[in-house]
Amino acid sequence: MTTNVILLGPPGAGKGTQAKTLAERTLLTHVASGDLFRAALREGTELGMLAKSYMDRGELVPDEVVIRMILERIKAPDCELGVIFDGFPRTREQAVALGASMAAHNSKIDGVLYLSVPNDVLLRRIAGRQTCKTCGATFNIYYFPSHKPGICDACGGKLYQRSDDSMETAQHRLDVYFAQTMPLIEHYQRQAILYEIDGQREITWVNEAMLRALSQFMVTSAQPKE
Ligand code: AMP
Numbered sequence: 001m002t003t004n005v006i007l008l009g010p011p012g013a014g015k016g017t018q019a020k021t022l023a024e025r026t027l028l029t030h031v032a033s034g035d036l037f038r039a040a041l042r043e044g045t046e047l048g049m050l051a052k053s054y055m056d057r058g059e060l061v062p063d064e065v066v067i068r069m070i071l072e073r074i075k076a077p078d079c080e081l082g083v084i085f086d087g088f089p090r091t092r093e094q095a096v097a098l099g100a101s102m103a104a105h106n107s108k109i110d111g112v113l114y115l116s117v118p119n120d121v122l123l124r125r126i127a128g129r130q131t132c133k134t135c136g137a138t139f140n141i142y143y144f145p146s147h148k149p150g151i152c153d154a155c156g157g158k159l160y161q162r163s164d165d166s167m168e169t170a171q172h173r174l175d176v177y178f179a180q181t182m183p184l185i186e187h188y189q190r191q192a193i194l195y196e197i198d199g200q201r202e203i204t205w206v207n208e209a210m211l212r213a214l215s216q217f218m219v220t221s222a223q224p225k226e
Helices: 015-025 033-042 046-055 063-073 092-104 119-127 167-181 183-190 203-217
Strands: 003-008 029-032 082-086 111-116 129-132 138-140 194-198
Touching: 003 015, 003 183, 003 203, 015 029, 015 082, 015 203, 029 033, 033 046, 033 063, 033 082, 046 063, 063 092, 092 183, 111 183, 111 203, 119 129, 119 167, 167 183, 183 194, 194 203
Parallel strands: 003 082, 003 111, 029 082, 111 194
Antiparallel strands: 129 138
16 A cells, blocks of 8 residues: 655745655655756766756756656655655646556555745745755755855755756746646646645644645555654
């Protein structure tokens, strides 16, 4: 038995931060399409180079490329108890392909947690975001800055801004989200598996709200750890 959940929401809604905590508190595996592309880029693979050309412009990587990568990733043994999808699906075509693949494996998407955040907050969240090069911890120069500018509180590593997080690219990524990903809200609402969560509240509040929503549809084997 598995539980599969999608975190849906605009760039800057906090999906990555929340997904990491949810994965720590459950037996589900965090699968983030953006992280997979960034890892491929670091490794200098063909997939990484291809993705970079789209990511730098704030465009979506073509559906067939993303779909192939994700369906391959979720075959791995660590996904046996279920997956927290973060950043995927982002288009109707991706959602349909994921649903079909799940059905073919006698599985399904059990719930979609939709993190809603007003537009004006999103731009500052994205453009202020900083990530640690060493441990991946995230900070925000407007909302939760590191104690020493440019230095990670957790491990002392160097903080950097993702190349697609500049103000201009951030705005474009939001436009792409509204055009291509917003329609998925209705898609999952129609299947009656969408749970809306106020993503503007503080991180721990959002996390508890997500765990409560998860416990409504999660099978016992993957229930939150005490
Ligand atoms: P993220 O880390 O989720 O904000 O993704 C960073 C970038 O990776 C996006 O702006 C896209 O260029 C690409 N990307 C990530 N996930 C997808 C997806 N599901 N479909 C298409 N492109 C994606």
